[in-house]
Amino acid sequence: MVTDRIKDFLRTTRSDEPFVVVDLDVVRDNYNRLARALPESRVYYAVKANPAPEILALLAKLGSSFDAASIAEVEMVLAAGASADRISFGNTIKKERDIARAYTLGVRMFAVDCPEEVEKVARVAPASRVFCRILTDGVGAEWPLSRKFGCVPDMASNVLRHAHDLGLEAHGVSFHVGSQQPDTGAWDRALEDASTIFRTLADQGIHLKMVNLGGGFPTRYLKEVPTSEDYGKAIFGALRRHFGNQIPETIIEPGRGLVGDAGVIRAEVVLVSRKTQEPDADRWVYLDIGKFGGLAETMDEAIRYPIRTPHDGERTTPCVVAGPTCDSADVLYEKTPYDLPVSLTIGDEILIEATGAYTTTYASNGFNGFAPLKSYII
């Protein structure tokens, strides 16, 4: 969304290189809307989506908690003014020395998905709360999850009992329905599994308290997506269905959902050309930003960003869109070409919307000599 504040910023900002600008007012609105839509859930912002200090400080002030993927992210959150009791170390793959360091810093909540990880936590973060991540099918998500995180629900009961036996607090269950998940029903299937684990362990005298509903709340790119209210209603309905009147504490971990539409990239058209002299040859549009400069999520053409040009409204033609590096994989849209104005030309400035999440951090560390994506937080 190109807000008035972003428009003002763009008007007064010259830059030879592409950059992203993020409007904190949009982040604030997104946070408040999601918090209102799920009033019983605690929000843990997924720091990895955009760890800019200004964003972390704003969310800390608004009362958010934080989902950290690494010890470095734990430290960033503390530096932004949040206390350690608002941090979940949510990566199921952690070095034991990083768990120990987080514990020293006051973190007491850790994700696990196997007995081996439980044992690390038990050794260096005694009496901490752990939640076990379960596998979901991720069907419907635009950025699908693999089987990398989580275990099957049956195994999760044993993992949590193991944690309990080792003196940890078996706190709950987590899942992730897949990033950019437009199907509100996806939470229903995962909550059914979670409720089964709650009952299995209750029968053994272990009382879980929390369900971590994960992220997946989408940003609007080109297609319409359900509103926060739709998600809130669907999720609350599913909780009621599967947990009856014993609804557990819930937490959510939005990343993209809080910052995605708050950011806009300004980039430049470097070249417009064709590969053959046939009149109907594909038109190639090369930008000064690509897969290695911040638009990694175009991998497999997964996410289709809205692109605005100075010629919008004029006649369009399908274009292959590519980045500026000497890497042949640095092509953004080719299988499904992107309709862009015929009059688009070398030197034109374009805006790529909904780029507040997973752009600065996915950017490579100087691939082909191009500097990492510049970022302004306003």
Place this chain on the structure above:
Amino acid sequence: MVTDRIKDFLRTTRSDEPFVVVDLDVVRDNYNRLARALPESRVYYAVKANPAPEILALLAKLGSSFDAASIAEVEMVLAAGASADRISFGNTIKKERDIARAYTLGVRMFAVDCPEEVEKVARVAPASRVFCRILTDGVGAEWPLSRKFGCVPDMASNVLRHAHDLGLEAHGVSFHVGSQQPDTGAWDRALEDASTIFRTLADQGIHLKMVNLGGGFPTRYLKEVPTSEDYGKAIFGALRRHFGNQIPETIIEPGRGLVGDAGVIRAEVVLVSRKTQEPDADRWVYLDIGKFGGLAETMDEAIRYPIRTPHDGERTTPCVVAGPTCDSADVLYEKTPYDLPVSLTIGDEILIEATGAYTTTYASNGFNGFAPLKSYII
């Protein structure tokens, strides 16, 4: 290749994070071997493969020229002590102001693949040499090229004539047979196309002088690859076949072929686990380095790096290998699992060989809070 110098370095180096170490002696040997195998060709090192200042300085001293992908790479090469006449600005996608800046710095050779790019060069780098890149099929390469760079051979003749008409020196033709190309015959097909362009333009009074044979010289990962001598022989034979006794100047642009096997990554096993309790469940091995920390070339499982463990020689089992980030795409080998020792365990240090190319620069700028890959040049 884990040389004695690398072994010594590893023995005396403690690190909490993964790192790559590159042995300059191997780079020197690779350069000398390739220069000997293709004595008539000038070597332009593809800086993007590894732009470490020590590598650039060594190659500058050895007499190498340089293929730069951006104005930043041009500046790195100059800083390493090479003169501007040893630089080719080899990216076909360049901002006009970057061409102008390179020209100011003394660069006089530019890649093009369309009339629009020729016009930029003519405007700001008058009388420079340009070479036109043509499309090749890239068949057989392990990291295949798309159609992103180059135009069809027919069109290339017109692009070069346009350059000539605008006062530039129509210097030659370039192609790239695909990175990590094990088929020495791939150069034959491209050289046939190049010779046709030479003849077409000669008929119009324009005499091209140079063929840029590109890169593609492979590094040995797990499979055997042809030697530099094999490539030299095959390429010289193809030149003779298509250009008769009027063999043009040739240049080659090795990147991976000079630095790939000079580097070794040391990493750590963070977790070994399973997703279900079935006795035959897949074994997952999580490392502290993955797709976003330097091993981007495992994308689509394209490149299969040799992995050494402290348990080599013991019984192995197929493992899914994944990186440490909270990103489900950060899985290195899953479709074709990787055989690793059953006794491999959390905390083990492993070596990933042949990682001197395209690791430091592909690494993300702090994704999930993990720092970019540390690099030591010895």
